[in-house]
Amino acid sequence: MGAWAWWPGLLFGAVPLLCLAAWHFTDAWHCAAFALKYRGRGSKGSRQRLPPGHMGLPFLGETLSLLWYFKLVRRPDDFIGAKKSAYGDGVGLYRTHLFGSPSIIACSPAANKFVLQSADSFGIRWPVPELVGITSVGNVEGASHARLRGFILAAINKPSSLRTIATVVQPRIMAALQTWADKGTIVAATEIKKVTFANICKMFVSMEPSPMTDKIDQWFGRLLDGLKAFPLDLPGTTSRAGRKCRRKLNAVFQEVLEARKKVHTGCDDLMSGLMQMEDEQGKKLSDNEVVDNIVSLVIAGYESTTTAIIWATYHLAKSPVVLAKLREENVEMNKSKSGSTLASLMITYDDIPKMKYTTKVVEETIRMANISTMVFRVANMDVEYHGYTIPKGWPVLVWLRSLHTDPNYYQDPLTFNPDRWEEPAKPGTYQVFGGGSRICPGNMLARMQITIILHHLSIGYEWELLNPDVEINYLPHPRPADGTSMAFRRLST
Numbered sequence: 047m048g049a050w051a052w053w054p055g056l057l058f059g060a061v062p063l064l065c066l067a068a069w070h071f072t073d074a075w076h077c078a079a080f081a082l083k084y085r086g087r088g089s090k091g092s093r094q095r096l097p098p099g100h101m102g103l104p105f106l107g108e109t110l111s112l113l114w115y116f117k118l119v120r121r122p123d124d125f126i127g128a129k130k131s132a133y134g135d136g137v138g139l140y141r142t143h144l145f146g147s148p149s150i151i152a153c154s155p156a157a158n159k160f161v162l163q164s165a166d167s168f169g170i171r172w173p174v175p176e177l178v179g180i181t182s183v184g185n186v187e188g189a190s191h192a193r194l195r196g197f198i199l200a201a202i203n204k205p206s207s208l209r210t211i212a213t214v215v216q217p218r219i220m221a222a223l224q225t226w227a228d229k230g231t232i233v234a235a236t237e238i239k240k241v242t243f244a245n246i247c248k249m250f251v252s253m254e255p256s257p258m259t260d261k262i263d264q265w266f267g268r269l270l271d272g273l274k275a276f277p278l279d280l281p282g283t284t285s286r287a288g289r290k291c292r293r294k295l296n297a298v299f300q301e302v303l304e305a306r307k308k309v310h311t312g313c314d315d316l317m318s319g320l321m322q323m324e325d326e327q328g329k330k331l332s333d334n335e336v337v338d339n340i341v342s343l344v345i346a347g348y349e350s351t352t353t354a355i356i357w358a359t360y361h362l363a364k365s366p367v368v369l370a371k372l373r374e375e376n377v378e379m380n381k382s383k384s385g386s387t388l389a390s391l392m393i394t395y396d397d398i399p400k401m402k403y404t405t406k407v408v409e410e411t412i413r414m415a416n417i418s419t420m421v422f423r424v425a426n427m428d429v430e431y432h433g434y435t436i437p438k439g440w441p442v443l444v445w446l447r448s449l450h451t452d453p454n455y456y457q458d459p460l461t462f463n464p465d466r467w468e469e470p471a472k473p474g475t476y477q478v479f480g481g482g483s484r485i486c487p488g489n490m491l492a493r494m495q496i497t498i499i500l501h502h503l504s505i506g507y508e509w510e511l512l513n514p515d516v517e518i519n520y521l522p523h524p525r526p527a528d529g530t531s532m533a534f535r536r537l538s539t
């Protein structure tokens with residue numbers, strides 16, 4: 047036996063033992079700190095308790111466990127599933143340590159609703175508010191939030207706005223599909239991203255594709271990366287690059303706004319809408335608020351819409367029966383229009399309620415797309431929930447995705463089955479757009495854009511996945527690893 051023989055013993059024995067000890071110690075330490083701080087503070091002398099769960103390893107917390115489920119084993123819902131089996135279903139609250147801080151996870155319909163609807167108890171605290179936009183609707187709170195939301199809802203969620211938007215985005219979608227068919231094979235993720243962005247530029251600021259919009263697109267890409275990255279503001283970090291791009295974007299849109307003030311062009315777009323609107327006191331948004339919110343609306347709407355449309359093409363390629371039914375309804379809709387003008391080839395906002403099956407496909411697509419894994423809040427005060435304490439200052443991660451893949455709420459949850467929407471979801475179990483005072487103001491716009499593209503896809507084209515069994519990446523967004531490559535052609539009639 048050489049002198050080094052003790053090394054393997056250390057590696058295979060002592061190191062795991064130390065890790066285990068650290069793991070136990072971390073949770074015990076956090077709980078003891080909590081008990082000490084909250085000693086005797088319970089109402090009517092009751093003891094204060096943290097929700098069940100575990101704080102993971104020192105510093106890292108449960109980050110490794112999260113990466114394990116999302117990145118390595120590719121079963122993201124087992125991150126929550128493992129908690130349920132270790133600590134029981136309980137009230138849907140668990141303690142954890144994620145993203146550098148002790149936190150609470152909410153993951154049941156009732157607990158999520160409680161957090162999302164108690165805007166006084168749970169506020170917003172972004173790691174880097176500057177990236178989200180200091181004066182943007184996603185960052186402000188209270189009365190300013192309500193006022194700003196009013197403006198944004200009027201601009202993108204009102205029937206009259208949606209009616210206009212439908213006519214603005216549709217020609218681009220129709221033209222894009224023709225170019226896909228000309229190419230024959232496409233990487234859907236790339237093409238869908240391109241047309242979604244072109245439409246955003248048109249809808250928001252009336253910009254046509256140009257070298258400038260390509261630049262803007264790159265800056266948005268880096269800004270989005272910055273939002274997902276560790277919030278370290280040092281030279282060379284992704285976060286720093288994101289901040290830089292945010293400043294460039296704000297500057298570009300500021301210029302657009304200045305130009306508009308000089309020459310009163312009658313642009314019928316989101317920027318003009320936001321510039322003109324007044325609240326009850328006749329007060330308008332400041333220039334800075336307009337610009338900041340335009341940038342933030344692109345952030346909120348760009349990747350989410352792209353992802354949903356990618357999944358629609360993916361699931362339909364795998365579900366010929368669904369596609370056939372979708373095609374039938376949409377061909378019928380197309381037939382109901384006559385004439386040879388461009389307008390007669392488009393659907394309108396008012397057609398959508400008639401497209402009953404298409405609506406189900408859209409809902410099912412959004413459910414399966416798992417777009418928002420979670421939303422973030424912070425406890426503004428100590429909050430009691432069913433005997434547990436959410437300590438003041440702790441982040442609360444409202445876990446949305448596990449609801450939509452829970453077999454207790456959705457039969458056979460991993461099957462793409464639009465017919466499940468013949469009945470509405472059980473109350474509180476469909477939270478894809480969040481809830482409460484911050485429920486997604488773009489939800490009708492997102493649904494409409496998916497409906498429009500489904501209409502034109504189904505009546506005019508057919509497509510097959512080149513790699514139907516490709517694995518799915520779950521970070522940062524669930525998507526097929528090959529970008530959803532497909533053969534794409536005009537429907538032969």
Ligand code: HEM
Nearest residue numbers: 183184346347350354417418421478479480484486488492
């Ligand atoms: C399928 C697509 C989409 C999904 C699944 C989605 C999901 C969500 C969710 C879950 C929230 C809540 C965040 C929170 O509570 O903190 C949210 C907020 C928001 N979404 Fe969406 N979204 C989508 C598309 C869009 C689009 C197209 C736009 C606009 C162009 C948009 C604009 C916003 C804005 C501005 C907020 C912040 C609202 C506030 O804080 O009051 N979203 N979205």
Ligand SMILES: *[C@@H]1O[C@H](CO)[C@@H](O)[C@H](O)[C@H]1NC(C)=O
Nearest residue numbers: 122123414415416451460524
């Ligand atoms: C949503 O999550 C489930 C469960 O992890 C997964 O199987 C499914 O593929 C996901 N859907 C998409 C579109 O990623």
Ligand SMILES: *[C@@H]1O[C@H](CO)[C@@H](O)[C@H](O)[C@H]1NC(C)=O
Nearest residue numbers: 380381383384385390505506
């Ligand atoms: C849709 O209807 C128009 C007539 O209004 C017709 O010319 C066109 O071929 C139809 N499109 C498809 C894909 O059936």
